[in-house]
Amino acid sequence: DGGITQSPKYLFRKEGQNVTLSCEQNLNHDAMYWYRQDPGQGLRLIYYSQIVNDFQKGDIAEGYSVSREKKESFPLTVTSAQKNPTAFYLCASSIVGANGYTFGSGTRLTVV
């Protein structure tokens, strides 16, 4: 079955550590996205990529980094520079220019 896989489902990180969230898709979609979800704020765009080896900052990119070395993969690194990293992170993909995304099931990151 085609879809998006995010791992792990739950992640705990100590303050000051970097952590990488995985996102893999087998839908042959060119575009991939990372969103952050906080209670009462909806989803906010962190980074997006329309093609391999290229990505763009979204609305809240500070403290995050991404790479797009393969079409299928778009990992997100939450760095120690991110002031408030505890959140639910959602990865999505789409055909470039198409309406609507397919979402993964999310990773809940907690800083302890």
Next chain:
Amino acid sequence: AQSVTQLDSHVSVSEGTPVLLRCNYSSSYSPSLFWYVQHPNKGLQLLLKYTSAATLVKGINGFEAEFKKSETSFHLTKPSAHMSDAAEYFCVVSALYGGATNKLIFGTGTLLAVQP
């Protein structure tokens, strides 16, 4: 600029009664609009989408929404709520962002509770 406003952060209904989740949008051109549903600790699932075809859009699980340009609204309805409908619902508008990519702009969500 495109935006959406979900008018209720929480809605509570009894099982078997109608559901109405309200959404108003702002767009400088004819928008694409969506409703997504999210169950606890899960990803988002597309319920339905409007892309300038019929103004009454039917989605999955008995939900539908009507695009009303004069009222800039895209309210989500269902005739009879089921317990399994309890979830958070997001109204979303699509906007061009950085070229060909469509950026989805999310409302803040409406949490639907269904009482037995």
